[in-house]
Amino acid sequence: MSKRIFIACLVIMLFSLEQSSAQNAIRLNNPSFEDMARPGIPPRGWFDCGRINFPNETPPDVHPEKTDNPTFEVTTAPQDGDTYLGMVVRENDSWESVAQRLTSPMYADQCYTFSIHLSRSDTYKSSIRGSDRKVNFTEPLKLRIWGGTGYCEKRELLGESDLVKNTDWKKFDFKFEPKQRTTYIILEAFFKTPRLTPPNGNLLLDNASVIQPIPCDEEIPLVKKPEVEITNPPTARKSVTKNTFKLLAKVMNIERSKKIIVKVNGKNNRDFSFNPTTNNLQVNVSLREGVNEISIRAANSAGNAKDQATLIYEPLTQDPMAQNKPKPKKTEMEKILDKLDEGETIKVDKLFFDIDSYAINDISKPGLDEIYEFMNNNSLVKVEIGGHTNQRCQTDYCNELSTNRAKAVVDYLVKKGIPSNRLTFKGYGKTKPIKFGNSGQKKNQRVEIKITSKNG
Numbered sequence: 001m002s003k004r005i006f007i008a009c010l011v012i013m014l015f016s017l018e019q020s021s022a023q024n025a026i027r028l029n030n031p032s033f034e035d036m037a038r039p040g041i042p043p044r045g046w047f048d049c050g051r052i053n054f055p056n057e058t059p060p061d062v063h064p065e066k067t068d069n070p071t072f073e074v075t076t077a078p079q080d081g082d083t084y085l086g087m088v089v090r091e092n093d094s095w096e097s098v099a100q101r102l103t104s105p106m107y108a109d110q111c112y113t114f115s116i117h118l119s120r121s122d123t124y125k126s127s128i129r130g131s132d133r134k135v136n137f138t139e140p141l142k143l144r145i146w147g148g149t150g151y152c153e154k155r156e157l158l159g160e161s162d163l164v165k166n167t168d169w170k171k172f173d174f175k176f177e178p179k180q181r182t183t184y185i186i187l188e189a190f191f192k193t194p195r196l197t198p199p200n201g202n203l204l205l206d207n208a209s210v211i212q213p214i215p216c217d218e219e220i221p222l223v224k225k226p227e228v229e230i231t232n233p234p235t236a237r238k239s240v241t242k243n244t245f246k247l248l249a250k251v252m253n254i255e256r257s258k259k260i261i262v263k264v265n266g267k268n269n270r271d272f273s274f275n276p277t278t279n280n281l282q283v284n285v286s287l288r289e290g291v292n293e294i295s296i297r298a299a300n301s302a303g304n305a306k307d308q309a310t311l312i313y314e315p316l317t318q319d320p321m322a323q324n325k326p327k328p329k330k331t332e333m334e335k336i337l338d339k340l341d342e343g344e345t346i347k348v349d350k351l352f353f354d355i356d357s358y359a360i361n362d363i364s365k366p367g368l369d370e371i372y373e374f375m376n377n378n379s380l381v382k383v384e385i386g387g388h389t390n391q392r393c394q395t396d397y398c399n400e401l402s403t404n405r406a407k408a409v410v411d412y413l414v415k416k417g418i419p420s421n422r423l424t425f426k427g428y429g430k431t432k433p434i435k436f437g438n439s440g441q442k443k444n445q446r447v448e449i450k451i452t453s454k455n456g
Contacts, residue, residue: 026104026112026211028185032078033085033206035062039071043085046098049152049186054094056129061086063121063204073125079117079169080207086121087189087205088137092129093198097188099152102211105183106147111216112176116187116208118143118164124202139201140165144190145174147182154186163192164203170301171223177216185211226259226298227252228307239312240287247294249281249307254298261297287313290379290419314379333370334377337449345386345450348409358404360412368409371449372416382453385409385425388432390444395429403427409447424452 030045040058042048048059063074063086078084087096106112124137143161146154159174189203232248251260257274262283272283285294295308330338336346350367353359360368375381387402406425414420433444 024104025213026102026106028208028210029100029103031208031210032081032083033062034081034083037062037065037083039065042098043083046085046100047151049097049099049188050094052152053097057090057094057096060088060096060098073123074121074202074204075123076119076121076167076204078206079119084204084206085187086124087141087187087203088124088126089139089141089189089191089198089201089203090128090137091135091198091200095189095191095198097152097186099148099184099186101151101184102182105181106176106178106211107182108178108180109216110178111214111218112178113212113214114145114159114174114176114209115171116143116174117169117206118161118166118172119169119204119206120164120167121202121204122167128200135200137200137202139191139199141199141201141203142190142192143172143203143205144188145176146186146188147176147178147180148184148186149182150184152186153184154188156180156182158182158185160190168299169206172301173223175214176211223300223302224253225303226254226300226305228296228298228305230294230296230307230309233309233311236308237310237312239314241314241316243287243289243313243315245285245287245311247283247285247309249296250279251281251296251298252279253302254279254300259299263293263295263297265292265294285311287311289313289315312380331370331373333367334374337371337374337451338378340451342451342454345448348447348449351409351447353405356401358401358408360408365412368412369416371409372413372418375413375418375422378454380453380455381451382422383424384450384452385423386448386450387425387427388444388446388448389430391430391433393430398429399427401427402429405447 030043033043035043039061041062042060043062050057050059061072062083064070064076074086085098089095120140122138125134126137127134140163142163144157145159146156147158148155156178158176158178161172187205191199191201228249228251230247230249232246251274254260255276260274260281262269262272264285265288269283272281274281281296290313292311292313293308294311295306297304297306340346348367348371351364352361385406387406389398389402393401403426406427410423410425413423430444435443
């Protein structure tokens with residue numbers, strides 16, 4: 001075999017091998033930006049392009065620093081691994097970017113998919129060149145992805161994200177369609193112009209994927225928004241007689257339990273199980289007596305979803321025979337209060353005070369006991385007790401007397417066992433008379449009960 005033929009065969013073989021390798025996924029070096037967390041040094045495997053474009057500026061940073069006083073006060077937890085990359089855009093029209101050589105080239109007329117997780121920190125404090133004053137770099141930025149044939153050589157824009165406004169991690173998907181052979185990739189923090197002055201902004205990057213070849217007519221599968229549906233209890237509001245409840249839910253389009261937040265009465269509950277294959281979530285809820293609010297929230301790069309339920313725990317009486325006893329007949333006051341809607345008011349009859357006094361006397365207690373029975377039998381109802389006086393006293397004195405009388409009623413009901421968070425009181429003085437003239441003064445001097453909520 002002649003030397004010329006041998007070289008030609010070798011070239012064809014190498015070209016064939018290269019084309020064959022082009023069909024394989026291209027893996028980045030250190031795609032999760034793992035390194036020692038520290039300022040001004042890019043993670044291993046990534047080249048700082050700022051030293052070429054802006055030699056007087058510091059390089060990108062690795063976060064989060066494991067110290068009580070991190071340099072930039074960035075404390076976002078990593079999406080993957082232990083660290084992530086942080087880049088900024090500055091008001092002096094400089095920006096940060098990193099690059100690396102690909103393990104194998106991307107080819108023209110071949111398409112690729114790529115994804116990376118992006119976020120923004122609410123705090124990214126740094127000084128500006130020429131000043132000791134620290135500025136918070138919080139403007140949302142974009143990620144631009146460039147291709148080239150050398151470090152930091154931006155020959156072709158491969159992809160650009162939307163503005164990254166989220167402060168939790170979200171996955172951003174890209175489809176590359178290079179027009180030329182590409183051997184280097186550049187990740188660049190960017191802000192959309194026009195703008196009179198560049199912003200001080202930050203961009204966090206973590207957990208980049210492989211660059212995967214795909215047919216050019218194949219669309220990137222869209223990430224579907226999560227769906228959350230609480231299936232047990234089957235209704236949004238349910239009364240139970242036990243202090244534990246097995247709550248079940250369906251959570252769709254979520255891959256990991258860390259993307260789900262379960263709250264019981266406003267507090268995070270991490271003791272739940274989730275199966276992403278069946279989409280089933282289960283949590284054993286410990287209930288407090290009365291109203292319990294449970295919410296489930298799930299989020300991914302496409303958005304978030306939430307569902308909630310209310311469980312009302314009303315324990316059974318300790319006397320099992322009491323369940324079979326006939327309920328006592330309701331008093332006229334209870335019947336009237338039952339019919340009131342939220343915001344409606346009724347005068348409390350059989351309630352008497354001595355002149356210039358707010359002490360509860362024995363004659364008034366049967367009437368107040370009727371209110372107690374109504375409140376005790378309707379554990380979700382909340383009321384306002386309002387005090388009113390006649391027109392024959394000074395304004396300040398009227399206000400004080402009416403307030404004290406309303407408070408005396410509340411104190412009586414609380415002492416009987418009604419929770420104080422279901423009762424409020426207010427003194428209206430002589431501002432809301434119901435009769436005018438001397439004959440109406442006795443009716444103006446009254447205490448009223450107003451239903452403020454029937455649902456807790």
